[in-house]
Amino acid sequence: xxxxxxxxxxxxxxxxxxxxxxxxALEAGVAFASSYPGNPSSEILETIVTVxxxxxxxxxxxxxxxxxxxxxxxxxxxGIRAMASMKQNGLxxxxxxxxxxxMTGVGKGLVLVVCDDPGSLSxxxxxxxxxxxxxxxxxxxxxxxxxxxxxxxxxxxxLSEELGTICMVHSVSRISHTRTNVKLGELPKTENxxxxxxIYDINKPGRGKFTTIAGPAELHNQLHQxxxxxxxxxxxxxxNQYTGPDKAExxxxxxxxxxxxxxxxxxxxxxxxKVGVLKLGTTWPLPEKFVEKQxxxxxxxxxxxxxxxxxxxxxxxxAANLPADSPHLTFYxxxxxxxxxxxxxxxxxxxxxxxxxxGITYCPRDVHYDExxxxxAKASPLRSLELCPGCPHRGTFWAIKEALRLDGRDGFAxxxxxxxxxxxxxxxxxxxxxxNVMGSGAGISNGMGxxxxxxxxxxxxxxxxxxxxxxxSVPALISAVYNKANFILMILDxxxxxxxxxxxxPGTGKNAMGEITNIVDMETLCRSxxxxxxxxxxxDIKNTIATLLRLMAEGDGSKVVVMRHECELLRARRExxxxxxxxVDPDKCIGEACGCDRLCTREFxxxxxxxxxxxxxxxxxxxxxxxxxxxVDVCPQGAIIKEAV
Amino acid sequence: xxxxxxxxxxxxxxxxxxxGNVVMSxxxxxxxxxxxYCVGVGDTFGASQRGGxxxxxxxxxxxxxxxxxxxxxxxxxxxxxxxxxxxxxxxQFGNPDVVTITNVRPVYPPAVVSxxxxxxxxxxxxxxxxxxxxxxxxxxxxDEAIKLGNPIFTNVxxxxxxxxxxxxxxxxxxxxxxxxxxxxxxxxxxxxAFNKGMELIGKG
Numbered sequence: 001x002x003x004x005x006x007x008x009x010x011x012x013x014x015x016x017x018x019x020x021x022x023x024x025a026l027e028a029g030v031a032f033a034s035s036y037p038g039n040p041s042s043e044i045l046e047t048i049v050t051v052x053x054x055x056x057x058x059x060x061x062x063x064x065x066x067x068x069x070x071x072x073x074x075x076x077x078x079g080i081r082a083m084a085s086m087k088q089n090g091l092x093x094x095x096x097x098x099x100x101x102x103m104t105g106v107g108k109g110l111v112l113v114v115c116d117d118p119g120s121l122s123x124x125x126x127x128x129x130x131x132x133x134x135x136x137x138x139x140x141x142x143x144x145x146x147x148x149x150x151x152x153x154x155x156x157x158x159l160s161e162e163l164g165t166i167c168m169v170h171s172v173s174r175i176s177h178t179r180t181n182v183k184l185g186e187l188p189k190t191e192n193x194x195x196x197x198x199i200y201d202i203n204k205p206g207r208g209k210f211t212t213i214a215g216p217a218e219l220h221n222q223l224h225q226x227x228x229x230x231x232x233x234x235x236x237x238x239x240n241q242y243t244g245p246d247k248a249e250x251x252x253x254x255x256x257x258x259x260x261x262x263x264x265x266x267x268x269x270x271x272x273x274k275v276g277v278l279k280l281g282t283t284w285p286l287p288e289k290f291v292e293k294q295x296x297x298x299x300x301x302x303x304x305x306x307x308x309x310x311x312x313x314x315x316x317x318x319a320a321n322l323p324a325d326s327p328h329l330t331f332y333x334x335x336x337x338x339x340x341x342x343x344x345x346x347x348x349x350x351x352x353x354x355x356x357x358x359g360i361t362y363c364p365r366d367v368h369y370d371e372x373x374x375x376x377a378k379a380s381p382l383r384s385l386e387l388c389p390g391c392p393h394r395g396t397f398w399a400i401k402e403a404l405r406l407d408g409r410d411g412f413a414x415x416x417x418x419x420x421x422x423x424x425x426x427x428x429x430x431x432x433x434x435x436n437v438m439g440s441g442a443g444i445s446n447g448m449g450x451x452x453x454x455x456x457x458x459x460x461x462x463x464x465x466x467x468x469x470x471x472x473s474v475p476a477l478i479s480a481v482y483n484k485a486n487f488i489l490m491i492l493d494x495x496x497x498x499x500x501x502x503x504x505x506p507g508t509g510k511n512a513m514g515e516i517t518n519i520v521d522m523e524t525l526c527r528s529x530x531x532x533x534x535x536x537x538x539x540d541i542k543n544t545i546a547t548l549l550r551l552m553a554e555g556d557g558s559k560v561v562v563m564r565h566e567c568e569l570l571r572a573r574r575e576x577x578x579x580x581x582x583x584v585d586p587d588k589c590i591g592e593a594c595g596c597d598r599l600c601t602r603e604f605x606x607x608x609x610x611x612x613x614x615x616x617x618x619x620x621x622x623x624x625x626x627x628x629x630x631x632v633d634v635c636p637q638g639a640i641i642k643e644a645v
Numbered sequence: 646x647x648x649x650x651x652x653x654x655x656x657x658x659x660x661x662x663x664x665g666n667v668v669m670s671x672x673x674x675x676x677x678x679x680x681x682y683c684v685g686v687g688d689t690f691g692a693s694q695r696g697g698x699x700x701x702x703x704x705x706x707x708x709x710x711x712x713x714x715x716x717x718x719x720x721x722x723x724x725x726x727x728x729x730x731x732x733x734x735x736x737q738f739g740n741p742d743v744v745t746i747t748n749v750r751p752v753y754p755p756a757v758v759s760x761x762x763x764x765x766x767x768x769x770x771x772x773x774x775x776x777x778x779x780x781x782x783x784x785x786x787x788d789e790a791i792k793l794g795n796p797i798f799t800n801v802x803x804x805x806x807x808x809x810x811x812x813x814x815x816x817x818x819x820x821x822x823x824x825x826x827x828x829x830x831x832x833x834x835x836x837x838a839f840n841k842g843m844e845l846i847g848k849g
Contacts, residue, residue, distance in 0.1 A: 364717045
């Protein structure tokens with residue numbers, strides 16, 4: 001596939017929304033890019049990395065989103081165009097900094113890219129981060145395809161620089177993870193020189209990059225003036241467009257991924273001559289004069305947008321201030337119940353809403369076929385999320401399960417955010433009974449670990465991944481040691497930020513560019529904080545159980561167990577072959593009669609193990625098995641055999 | 646450029662996480678763009694764990710972009726790397742004119758292995774898929790891939806079958822440079838797998 005920096009203006013290439021955002025930043029001359037991995041935003045920095053050396057760009061995975069944005073702001077203050085990208089949850093981590101950054105303003109163009117995940121396809125929460133722009137006065141751009149993702153990102157740098165404030169480009173999963181044609185623009189040939197000159201002057205708020213008491217109120221006032229200048233530009237922006245008849249029976253106002261859903265729904269319903277679409281690309285501040293003109297096209301307005309009624313509320317506010325003799329408008333959307341206020345949308349939901357308002361029925365396919373297809377498809381068993389074959393976390397959770405059972409005090413685990421979130425599901429033997437945001441496993445354990453005076457004696461095990469540990473668990477561990485909280489923090493170190501695509505982190509010794517760098521050693525760090533540290537191999541189930549039992553029996557203290565084993569997908573990628581050939585000896589396998597009722601296939605549950613109904617024995621599925629050999633240690637009959645490859 | 650049988654032409658590539666359907670849709674998408682088409686490839690994947698149902702929606706047009714998701718009942722071609730996934734997709738996106746090309750080797754969800762859910766009998770399953778398709782092509786892709794030395798070739802075999810079916814405005818020549826770019830070190834092996842797929846559908 002072509003490199004992201006091909007110098008071929010006018011050429012059409014197929015780009016993922018996230019690749020298009022990266023290309024837009026390149027076309028704007030971005031020289032500093034930072035991020036923390038998280039679906040659906042990760043590919044933005046990964047794409048920049050592929051050309052960073054040649055284009056003299058500093059690209060980094062920061063330890064978390066707040067540091068990523070702070071680092072990008074530092075570059076901007078010193079005269080370098082910078083971009084920080086993150087997923088919606090990450091913006092929460094960064095938002096404290098954003099609240100002051102909007103006060104001080106920026107230096108060179110500073111763009112914040114936030115990728116929301118409506119429908120929580122790969123997230124532990126559902127948020128509409130556009131709301132932060134209203135809250136913190138940030139100009140907001142919402143691309144509706146890869147072309148706009150590129151063009152808007154490029155423009156956002158100019159806008160940020162001209163206004164002197166940070167601008168947000170807001171994407172969603174269906175934009176970030178969809179590939180469409182993009183016509184490339186020119187790549188600039190700029191030499192960047194970094195130098196910081198601002199000096200704080202108490203008499204001139206706005207000079208210097210300094211916020212302190214008394215000053216911010218005036219800075220807030222200045223920020224509103226910046227927003228007013230943004231509004232001026234938005235009123236004539238080509239990113240806002242109406243398509244449809246001059247006068248429409250229904251006006252659909254939409255943005256982002258919903259632009260295409262709405263257009264497709266109207267075409268499906270053959271209502272092109274009756275229903276118009278107002279696509280908004282600059283959604284905060286709302287270009288009110290432009291929208292007011294469009295509202296004159298129809299007395300019925302439907303809002304099609306994902307998650308919160310963001311545009312819907314802005315337009316209703318505008319409508320409340322229209323001249324008294326304006327025609328009465330009827331609004332449809334989340335408030336009326338035509339569009340759901342949660343999860344992602346799709347063309348069907350848009351078509352149903354439009355059809356309902358227009359008094360027709362939407363029938364996507366032959367009714368008889370529909371009935372038959374719906375009935376026959378019921379035979380498809382659902383596929384739940386599972387830990388991969390060969391996943392070291394399977395060994396860890398098996399050991400936690402066994403250790404807590406043997407301890408016998410109804411101990412439990414508290415999960416965190418990563419592949420090991422599956423610790424709360426079948427794949428992790430339901431061991432995690434609580435899971436919240438990154439780092440909160442250790443945080444919540446601070447509370448659970450200080451309840452002795454209330455008679456609490458259940459063992460508490462917090463699990464977090466290696467990347468999560470650095471991201472947000474360290475302050476919780478410091479607090480635990482300081483406040484003498486009793487729990488075991490298990491750091492599941494699989495040598496990567498695995499769930500988001502194996503990005504390196506401070507413990508891996510590699511940076512975003514793949515260069516060798518300093519290792520922030522987690523054992524040394526934890527010991528320096530005063531925590532007791534053990535290290536186990538996730539595949540050594542016996543030793544892990546013994547370690548956990550010892551730590552639980554020993555009593556009080558904040559203890560750390562580093563569970564170390566490389567992610568199987570990384571190993572397989574590097575070694576390109578299985579470590580073992582694994583098979584079940586049918587003479588030894590006792591099938592249904594096995595002590596725990598088919599321990600391997602019913603309890604242990606690795607997808608590489610299947611059940612041969614006819615033979616009544618377990619079997620290895622060679623197209624799925626990773627050859628890790630973990631099941632060999634689990635089988636009580638010694639019926640699973642591994643042979644080194 | 647060959648003309649499209651329909652505009653947009655809607656293709657769904659389905660499978661189980663880890664089988665390589667995202668790569669397959671990326672390669673086909675790029676080949677189509679190089680032939681001058683407007684293409685949309687919407688991947689439905691979440692966390693990178695393996696084992697979940699995954700599908701890519703590919704919209705092909707000679708003049709415009711359509712939504713990243715195909716409306717219900719509007720698939721023209723379904724290619725599935727796993728048979729139950731073909732049935733699942735037909736359940737939502739099938740219609741009386743749809744053509745289905747499916748791999749026949751099941752990937753059993755752990756819930757089935759543990760006895761919590763049932764996987765349909767393979768003959769019944771293929772019968773249901775056939776009933777819901779105007780045309781059905783079955784390909785024994787996983788077994789052929791294992792014969793080639795690695796089940797990883799399943800997706801490229803299925804890609805060969807899709808191109809061999811003649812349903813897309815693409816031929817072997819348009820895919821060759823794409824495979825060369827994507828698999829620079831293992832191009833030859835992938836070309837063998839691709840040809841195997843074409844052969845299995847009768848176009849070798």
